[in-house]
Every structure is written in C-alpha cells, then in structure tokens.
Amino acid sequence: MxxxxxxxxxxxxxxxxxxxxxxxxxxxxxxxxxxxxxxxxxxxxxxxxxxxxxxxxxxxxxxxxxxxxxxxxxxxxxxxxxxxxxxxxxxxxxxxxxxxxxxxxxxxxxxxxxxxxxxxxxxxxxxxxxxxxxxxxxxxxxxxxxxxxxxxxxxxxxxxxxxxxxxxxxxxxxxxxDVGKASTLKVLGNTFILNTVGVLAETVVAAESTGLGVGPLKQWLDLFAPGPFAKYADRMISGDYYQREEPLFADVKAERGEKGDIAGVYGAARKAAGMKFENQDDK
The missing domain is CATH 3.40.50.720 (NAD(P)-binding Rossmann-like Domain)
Structure with missing residues (x-):
C-alpha cells in the first residue's frame, strides 16, 4: 500500500x-x-x-x-x-x-x-x-x-x-x-438528522422566547444527549450557524446564500417566532 x-x-x-x-x-x-x-x-x-x-x-x-x-x-x-x-x-x-x-x-x-x-x-x-x-x-x-x-x-x-x-x-x-445502497443509507440518515436538528432548533427558540434562556437547556443537553446534537446546539447558540462558511443547506439558502447550512434551521425557526435570523444581534 x-x-x-x-x-x-x-x-x-x-x-x-x-x-x-x-x-x-x-x-x-x-x-x-x-x-x-x-x-x-x-x-x-x-x-x-x-x-x-x-x-x-x-x-x-x-x-x-x-x-x-x-x-x-x-x-x-x-x-x-x-x-x-x-x-x-x-x-x-x-x-x-x-x-x-x-x-x-x-x-x-x-x-x-x-x-x-x-x-x-x-x-x-x-x-x-x-x-x-x-x-x-x-x-x-x-x-x-x-x-x-x-x-x-x-x-x-x-x-x-x-x-x-x-x-x-x-x-x-x-x-x-449495489453502489446505490450507500447513497440510500445516506439519504435516510440525513432525514433523521434533519428532523432531529429541526426539533432541536425549535427547542432552542422556545427556551429563548419563554424566558428560560439557552443556558439551562444547553446544560440539560450536555447531560442527557451529549454528542453530535449537543454540538449542533453549540453552533446555534454561539452564532456559528451564520458567522462562517459551512456546507450549503437549501432551506436557508435564501437567507444566507452559500453560507447557509443545516444549523441555520435554527435561524429560520427564530424568524418564524418573530426574532432575527442572527441570534448574536440580541446581545
């Protein structure tokens, strides 16, 4: 080799x-x-x-x-x-x-x-x-x-x-x-990830809009579900989802162009709740 x-x-x-x-x-x-x-x-x-x-x-x-x-x-x-x-x-x-x-x-x-x-x-x-x-x-x-x-x-x-x-x-x-089976598994896995990240985004927005704040929610996530989804929460809370270039995600392309990616679902959820796409503008 x-x-x-x-x-x-x-x-x-x-x-x-x-x-x-x-x-x-x-x-x-x-x-x-x-x-x-x-x-x-x-x-x-x-x-x-x-x-x-x-x-x-x-x-x-x-x-x-x-x-x-x-x-x-x-x-x-x-x-x-x-x-x-x-x-x-x-x-x-x-x-x-x-x-x-x-x-x-x-x-x-x-x-x-x-x-x-x-x-x-x-x-x-x-x-x-x-x-x-x-x-x-x-x-x-x-x-x-x-x-x-x-x-x-x-x-x-x-x-x-x-x-x-x-x-x-x-x-x-x-x-x-069949090589197509690999892509099939990827699509199924991405569907699971997308749905989970969507729920996570709505949950972070609910923590913000109800006055609970993201701190206690993030602490719970780190204890209850450490791993990739806690890291997605980190990217949402820190503003990373819009502050640096990431892989394209179609649902936020209109808002962020080529810098939009899956964590940007959080920004879309914020807008639906009457807040700005960029969470760091709140501070």
Missing part, C-alpha cells in the same frame, strides 16, 4: 478535513490535490507542510494517481468531474479506483460506476456522516458500497485516518453490493 498514489478532488469543509487526515496519517506514497479554484488547493497544500502537491487540471490529478477520492457539493458537480475525466482518452483508467464521498442520488452513483467501468476503472460510493469538525478530527462515519475488491483499496484510508467507524455494506454478504 505504501506505493499507492492518491488524488483528492474537491476541497469544501469535509474535503479539507478528510484530505488533511490522509496527508497526515494515510499510507499513500503521494497525495495530489485538485480544486476547481486552484488557489484554494494551493493554500491547502501549503498548510500540509509538503505532504501534498497541487494539480492544475483534473486529467493531471487522475493521471498521476491510483486511488482518486471525490467530495463535492451535488450531483451536477460529480457528473461534471466524471465527464471531464472520461473525455480524456489519453488516460489509462484500467488500474484506477474512484471513491466518491459526495452526497448524491443513488442513481447518480450507479451511473458513475457504469461510466467508469466502461473504461475499466473501479468505483466505490462512499458518502460520509459527520460535521466539518468531525472531518477535521478524523471521526467521520463512512459508508462504502461497491465491488469488494474496490472497497479493499479504499479501506486503508478509512478507520484510523479519516473515520472512526465504517459501515461496509458488503460485510457479511460475501458479495459485491
């Missing part, structure tokens, strides 16, 4: 965290970074103190890698990446494995696998669960699906590197698994 060359494509918050952990703890011999905005890749490479180099084009990144990770914002983005790579007929893809950590539709994963397979490449659908701070800490939950031989090439970059746990959908089956 020490001779494996890795490319990382896409440097959003999750991508930066995962690629940092690969650079610091992965078994690869080299790491290549590519981002649509080259300056972002260059800045990230500089922060890794020589553990990564920058490619200025997708074909360059893929040409010089054996395992290629992608983590981008939506289905059109992964389609564009796939089409750009496949359009370059000079690249021999037959020995390469693509691992997509994006959250996309199950059919997008199936379509991507079929497109790469036609050129002899392997593909793993591998969405991840966890907020950016979990990506930074290498504590994500990864969900790989695909051919077992392809998953085996990706696994050395999971637990102990980018992840704390792996839900390998091929475990115990002795068979290759």
């Amino acid at each position: 020490s001779g494996i060359r890795v490319a990382w494509i896409g440097l959003g918050n999750i991508g930066r965290g995962m690629s940092t952990n690969i650079a610091q703890k992965g078994p690869q011999s080299s790491l290549i970074l590519f981002n649509r905005t080259t300056a972002r890749a260059t800045a990230h490479a500089e922060s890794l103190n020589g553990r990564a180099i920058v490619a200025t084009s997708l074909p360059e990144a893929v040409q010089n890698a054996d395992v290629i990770f992608t983590c981008v914002g939506d289905d059109p983005a992964i389609d564009a990446i796939t089409n750009t790579i496949l359009a370059d007929q000079t690249i021999d893809l037959s020995s390469k494995t693509f691992v997509d950590c994006s959250t996309v539709h199950p059919d997008t994963s199936r379509r991507t696998e079929a497109a790469y397979a036609a050129r002899g490449a392997a593909f793993v659908a591998c969405p991840v669960f966890g907020a950016p701070n979990m990506a930074d800490a290498g504590q994500l939950i990864v969900v790989p699906a695909g051919k077992q031989s392809a998953i085996a090439k990706a696994k050395p970059f999971f637990e102990g590197v980018t992840a704390r746990s792996t839900i390998d959908l091929s475990d115990g089956t002795g068979a290759d698994i």
Whole structure:
C-alpha cells in the first residue's frame, strides 16, 4: 500500500478535513490535490507542510494517481468531474479506483460506476456522516458500497485516518453490493438528522422566547444527549450557524446564500417566532 498514489478532488469543509487526515496519517506514497479554484488547493497544500502537491487540471490529478477520492457539493458537480475525466482518452483508467464521498442520488452513483467501468476503472460510493469538525478530527462515519475488491483499496484510508467507524455494506454478504445502497443509507440518515436538528432548533427558540434562556437547556443537553446534537446546539447558540462558511443547506439558502447550512434551521425557526435570523444581534 505504501506505493499507492492518491488524488483528492474537491476541497469544501469535509474535503479539507478528510484530505488533511490522509496527508497526515494515510499510507499513500503521494497525495495530489485538485480544486476547481486552484488557489484554494494551493493554500491547502501549503498548510500540509509538503505532504501534498497541487494539480492544475483534473486529467493531471487522475493521471498521476491510483486511488482518486471525490467530495463535492451535488450531483451536477460529480457528473461534471466524471465527464471531464472520461473525455480524456489519453488516460489509462484500467488500474484506477474512484471513491466518491459526495452526497448524491443513488442513481447518480450507479451511473458513475457504469461510466467508469466502461473504461475499466473501479468505483466505490462512499458518502460520509459527520460535521466539518468531525472531518477535521478524523471521526467521520463512512459508508462504502461497491465491488469488494474496490472497497479493499479504499479501506486503508478509512478507520484510523479519516473515520472512526465504517459501515461496509458488503460485510457479511460475501458479495459485491449495489453502489446505490450507500447513497440510500445516506439519504435516510440525513432525514433523521434533519428532523432531529429541526426539533432541536425549535427547542432552542422556545427556551429563548419563554424566558428560560439557552443556558439551562444547553446544560440539560450536555447531560442527557451529549454528542453530535449537543454540538449542533453549540453552533446555534454561539452564532456559528451564520458567522462562517459551512456546507450549503437549501432551506436557508435564501437567507444566507452559500453560507447557509443545516444549523441555520435554527435561524429560520427564530424568524418564524418573530426574532432575527442572527441570534448574536440580541446581545
């Protein structure tokens, strides 16, 4: 494995965290970074103190890698990446494995696998669960699906590197698994998270509007439900949900543009209760 060359494509918050952990703890011999905005890749490479180099084009990144990770914002983005790579007929893809950590539709994963397979490449659908701070800490939950031989090439970059746990959908089956199953689990998990964060947001707003205050509620959350949902409460109460750039969340896009994310549901709940979206303006 020490001779494996890795490319990382896409440097959003999750991508930066995962690629940092690969650079610091992965078994690869080299790491290549590519981002649509080259300056972002260059800045990230500089922060890794020589553990990564920058490619200025997708074909360059893929040409010089054996395992290629992608983590981008939506289905059109992964389609564009796939089409750009496949359009370059000079690249021999037959020995390469693509691992997509994006959250996309199950059919997008199936379509991507079929497109790469036609050129002899392997593909793993591998969405991840966890907020950016979990990506930074290498504590994500990864969900790989695909051919077992392809998953085996990706696994050395999971637990102990980018992840704390792996839900390998091929475990115990002795068979290759439809790549769409990984995205299906991601959608179901996100639905649970969204509903829970929605309830959390309404609860924090109720604590504010009734005069109880968020302090006692946060103390109860830390004791009763420590973990990711207490951390979401931290982001709401501290104002982090609107003060820094985070992954896009459609329901708050109109209010915060590209800086809106799931914790911004709290801001939407505040507005519904007659308060301002930004809670720090109350102080």
